[in-house]
Amino acid sequence: MSDASPFMSSFHSVEEGWIDFNGHMNMGYYTVLFDRCADEAFAEMGFGPDYVKARGHSTFSAEFHIRYLREIKLGDRVRSTFHLLAHDEKRFHSFQELYHQDGWLAATGEGMTLHIDLSGPRVAPMPDDILRRVRAMATAHAALPVPEGVGHKIAIPAKA
Numbered sequence: 001m002s003d004a005s006p007f008m009s010s011f012h013s014v015e016e017g018w019i020d021f022n023g024h025m026n027m028g029y030y031t032v033l034f035d036r037c038a039d040e041a042f043a044e045m046g047f048g049p050d051y052v053k054a055r056g057h058s059t060f061s062a063e064f065h066i067r068y069l070r071e072i073k074l075g076d077r078v079r080s081t082f083h084l085l086a087h088d089e090k091r092f093h094s095f096q097e098l099y100h101q102d103g104w105l106a107a108t109g110e111g112m113t114l115h116i117d118l119s120g121p122r123v124a125p126m127p128d129d130i131l132r133r134v135r136a137m138a139t140a141h142a143a144l145p146v147p148e149g150v151g152h153k154i155a156i157p158a159k160a
Contacts, residue, residue: 005140005144006081006082006083006097006141006144007040007041007044007081007082007083007137008079008080008081008082009036009037009038009040009041009079009080009081009082010040010079011077011078011079011101012033012036012037012077012078012079013075013076013077014029014033014072014073014074014075014076014077014078015029016074018032018074019073019074023073024071024072024073025071025072025073025074025076027066027068030066030068030072030098030107030109031064031066031109033078033080033098034064034066034080034096034098034107034109034111035061037079037080037082037096037098038080038082038094038096038111040082041082041084041094041137042059044133044137045130045133045134045137046129046130046133047059047130051130052118055127056117056118056119057115057116057117057118057124057126057127058115058116058118059113059114059115059116060113060114060116060121061111061112061113061114062091062111062112062113062114063111063112064109064110064111064112065109065110065111065152066107066108066109067107067108067109067149067152068106068107069105069106069107069108070100070104070105070106070107071106072098072100072106072107076100076101077100077101078098078099078100078101078106079098079099079101080096080097080098080099080109081095081096081097081099082094082096083095083096083097083141083144083147084134084137084138084141085138085141085146085150086138087134087135087138089115089125089126089131090114090115090123090124090125090126091112091113091114091115091123092112092113092134092138093110093111093112093113094110094111094113095108095109095110095111095147095149095150096108096109096110096111097147108147108149110149110150110151110152115130
């Protein structure tokens with residue numbers, strides 16, 4: 001995991017049931033796509049169904065912010081980057097960019113993920129072997145520029 005570029009997921013297709021009455025993908029399914037794409041990056045770090053079974057630990061999303069930049073429609077194929085911005089022993093901060101198969105940016109997602117001991121459930125430190133993998137990805141991604149949109153806040157500007 002020494003590649004100094006964000007992780008890139010495989011392609012995922014927009015499903016028929018995700019289309020709303022406006023003819024484009026409903027806002028809730030952007031989260032589904034970001035989650036499915038992130039699962040691939042999580043596997044690189046050692047998280048996933050086998051991790052849950054073997055260790056009784058998992059990850060939970062604590063916060064996730066989406067910026068909708070361009071419409072996605074039925075049949076479109078998209079994939080997402082996963083940029084690990086920061087981490088400590090119990091959580092990590094990530095940023096994703098959802099790209100249409102034609103190369104344009106459709107949305108961004110920024111999240112805080114917690115490492116969870118499912119016996120509580122409670123936030124808990126990651127085991128050393130997993131933390132090493134998270135640290136390796138974070139080290140590789142530290143060489144990348146901070147993506148536009150990180151830390152974006154929602155506000156209505158004050159009138160001048």
